[in-house]
Each structure stands twice: as structure tokens, then as C-alpha cells.
Amino acid sequence: MDPKELPPNVRDDKISEETKKLISSLPSHTDSQGQKLCKYQGCWYYYNTLQGVLNFQSGFQPQDTDIILASYPKSGTTWLKALTVALLGRSKNHSSSNDHPLLYDNPHGIVPFLEIDVYHESSSPNLDNFSATPRLFSTHMPLHAMQETLKQSPCKIVYVCRNLKDTLFSTWLFACAIFKIEPTRSILDSMFKSLCNGTIFYGPFWDHLLSYWRGSFKDPKHVLFMRYEEMKAEPHEQIKRHADFLGCPFTKQEEESGVVDKILDLCSLRNLSSLEVNKTGKVNNVDHKNFFRKGEVGDSKNYLTTEMENKIDMIIQEKLQSSGLNF
Template sequence: MAQNPPYKICFVPRSKEEEEEDEKIYKRYSEIVATLPTKEGWWGKPIYQYQGFWYNSGAFGVGPLAVQDHFKPRPTDVLVASIPKGGTTWLKSLVFAVLNRKSHPPSAQHHPLLIFNSHDLVPVMEMMLYSNILNGNRIPRLDILPSPRLFGTHMPYTSLPQSVALSSPRIVYICRNTKDTLVSWWHFTNKMRSNNSLEPMELEEAFDRFCKGMTSPGPFWEHVLGYWKASLERPQNVLFLKYEQMVDEPALHLKRIAEFMGCPFSSIEEEKEGVVDQIIKLCSFENLSNLAVNKTEENGSGFPNRVFFRQGKVGDSANYLSPEMMDQLDRITKQKFHGSGLTL
């Protein structure tokens, strides 16, 4: 039987008065969401548009609103940010392993990544911490967590709480090329639809929705651009990573991540022991996808861990998208990113 993931300690017992207050807060958020534009969702529940981006009401609930009001970052926090299917699961594993390598050496027999899915070790704030859907209208007490705290988010940069800009936690963002992101999202969608006893979605429909920006939380291009611009304006606080480059040179980028987070691989002992290579091996697709926890169990989001692993290959979209689809995505990407200096 699976253990409770570490973040669950944030949901401490509360007084009746505190419970009632949380209920009122979440009721107000639900009332706001009820007034927002909605569209048919990807796997059964509607998506709603908030501050220009689309959210799955069945997964996020009112979480983005709660994060904005209640998340109080510390300067020592690290946020792993991404749009879904951009390399999130891998990046979370790497960041966790790097940040905790002193207390949990990557060669340890009982390393947390061998016991928990990385989404349980780096919980998505707006889903696993602040979502009324998953946590029953309870506001987590994140202040009880020791520093450095490690959280995930799919929220766009422009929707993060104002407090993030003021306290300047470090944000590590990953993105993937447009075509592979779409195909990975489509496969993920159909796994979730199957899990919910729904018929598969045709690729053409997924393509049309993606191009219209109705992924969760999309539009894809605006999400990526928000973090790209932030990384240029505040390079000491936002690290922008490309999935394809990380696949090509994992050791180089792992060292960049460690340096950025303030825990560089600097000791002769670490070099001698091959810690960088150990972390890369621990967090590899081959290793993580074959673990029992990632084959048979669910994480705190309620998703089966197996849905987060398919192939992880670069360029696999060419096996699914027609030349016309690929050309259209390239045109949209070129148009959206024009003048930004960003290419995917």
C-alpha cells in the first residue's frame, strides 16, 4: 500500500471555526469561476478561462484563485513550472534529486524517487495543494514545511501571485517543441478519457483545440512566452530550459539547474563519486517508468502514475502529424514568437 506523500502533512487538523472559514473562502472562489467562460473539456469536465488561460475544472477546480490569494513564497522556495507534457515529470525528478542530494544520495536504496512519483514529491500547487476538488475546501498550512520548499505549477507566469515577484523564489521552467507537446498531450488525454470510460479523441480534434489555445492551461504559446520574457528580465530568478537541449546534454543542464538553485556541484568528492551521472541515471525515463510505484499506483492528483510515461522521445510527433499539421504549427509558432528571440 502506498505511503502518504510528504506534502500531506500540510493538511493539519483544524478547529471548526477554521474549517468554516475555509468553506466560505472556497465558496466565494466557486462563485467567481461559475461566471467565467467555459468550453467542453478534454476528458469529461469543462474547462474555464481565467485571466486569459484555460483550466480543467475537474483537476484544478478553483485552485488558481486560491494560490493567488494564499500562497506565501519564501526566497528559498523553488518552483518547477511548465505547461503539461513539456517534460514536467522528468524535470521534477531532477530538481528534487539535486536539491536533496545531501539527505538523499542518488545511489540510496530507498531514495524517495523510488517510492513516490515525482508529482507527489513536487506537488502542483493549484491542483494538489489548493484545489477544492482534491482537498475538500481546505487551505494547506505550507508554513510548517522546512526550507527549501519545492513546489510545482502549471500556472502562467502572469497569473502567479504578486508575492512571487516580491519574495523572488527561484523558478525553473521547462518547455518542449510545439509539435511534440501536442502529440504527447493528445496521448495523455486519451489515457485519461479511457480512465473515465470515454471514447478516444481524434487527433484532428485535439489539433484544432490546441491551435485555438484551448489546452489546460493554454494557450501554449502565451504560456511559454510569459516565462521566456521573465527569464530575460529576471535571469537570477527564472531559469528557462528546453526539453530537447536537456535530452542532448543532460549533465550540462543538470549543472546549470544546480548552480541556479544555489547548490552547485562543486566538491571534488561529488565529482569523484559521479553524483551527476547517478542523478541522471536515477531520473532517467527507463528507470522511472519501470518502477512499481509508476506502474501500479496513483499520485495525489488522482491520476494513475503510468499516464505520465509514454516514450519521452524527441521528434515522435512526425509519426502522427500530417505534413500540413506540422506546417500549420510551425507557422503559428513563428508568428507567435516573432520578435521575442525564442525558437522551439
């Protein structure tokens, strides 16, 4: 596969000499697709992603009204972005009109990743496209990777997590789609091994999860912890919780007129995947259609072996014990 066809976070064409020197001193690992990762500040990154993280850490200047949507990869990121865009767009009367941004762009095109998109090439990118307030960004970085940069900032962070089994299964299919390879059992087994020993992209999963879980207790006004499974089970309650946190709660009139239902319908997998913009086009060399599959809870049980499920359960129980967080 032509390296130029890979997503920017996987390619290694934008790495500075200074970063190359840093990488040479870091623990390294090669994933199931033959791509190299390194461990920086406790988290595993592809080389280009690390460059974006470093650029962000040295150059990002937060504004008080910024909103950052955070997640571990394949944990409900696309849905969270769509819901947030729709929530914030209510004041522009988009929720029932034909000019809603979600009808004309993929959620990942509307809400770019800090380390993969915005700061991918430079620590001082042109942010003219983010003149609107609030600025809306996303990230897969763990919270501790952003804490120094966001120190003293009242900007808000919304984190969504998902059951690790479904996350693994979704990551497997997504990675194979990106690399245009058959989703074989051997690749799934390799990813499972990397996940369990913590060397998977943006892993270890449990450290990522706990950084936001603890952050939500330490600073609940600025870090909201959401769970994909709860968003699926009780969408009305969770979207209202989301809106309250962002400072744009639903009014009684909005609830009575069905605005909550309209937003949930607009942002549903069924609707988003049926839009022409999400059937065609790309963002970061990834086809829009690859961001939409089933979105079901527990679908991984049809693919993971009993041994895999039991090992993941054992690891999560061990890593999350005494944290108060359960799956």
C-alpha cells in the same frame, strides 16, 4: 465514467459559490472529452483548476527559499521534478543509497502541484508536510498568474518547455489514458484545433511560454528557462546549469566521482519507469505508469499529418516573432 474517478483538476465538486459566479462571467469552452473550461486572466482552466488558482492567489505565502517547478502540461514535468529532487537530495547522501525518495514515491507525489494539489480545496491548507527547507512545489500556471502572489519574493522558479508538436501528441495519449478511452484520430484532431485557437487546457501555449521566457530575461536570478530538447541533447551541461541556479552546484569532486551520471541514471525514463512504485499506485487518480512513455524528441512526426505540422510551425513562428525564442 464516475466523476469521482477523474483527476481533481477536471472534476467540478470543489467550487465555491463565489467562484461559480465568477465563472458565469468568463468566456467558456467545452473540450474534446466534454469537460468545460473557462478563460481567466488570459489562461484556460477546468473549473476545479481555476478554484485552485484562486485559492493559491489569495492564500499562498511564499518563503524566500521556496522552489517552484513550472511547465506547460506534458512538457517534461515528471523528469524536471525527479532531477530537482535528486539535486537537492545530494546533501542527504541519497544519490547512491537505497533510501532515496524517488525509489518509494512517484515524482508527482513528492512534488505536488500548487493549484491541483496543495490549494485545490482551500486557500489556507495545512502545510506541515512542507517543513523542510527548501519547500518544493510545482505548477502549470503561466508566470503572470503567480506574479502578484510572488511579488517581492526571491523564491526561485524553474520552467521547462517542449516542442509543441510533441507536447500535443503526449497530451493526446495522456488524456485518453486518464479518461480510459481509445486514442482516436478524431480526438487528436479536436485537440489540435483547440491548441491552434488557444482554447486548450492552460493555453494559449504561446502566452504560457512567453510569460516565462520574458520572466527569465527580466529576472534571471529567480526564473530559469530550460528546454526539454536541450536537456535530452546535453544532459550533463543542463543539469549543472540547473544545479547552479538552485544554489547547489556540483563540486569538482562530485563531478570526478560520477555524481552527475548517477543522478541522470537515477532520473532516466528507463530507470524510473522500471521502478515498482511507478508501475503501481496512483496520484490524483492518475496511474503512476501513465506519466512514463517514450520521452523521445520528434516522436510526434509519426502521428501528426504534414498539414498539422505545418500549421503548428506557422502559428509558433507568428506568435514568437520578435521574442528571440525559436523552435
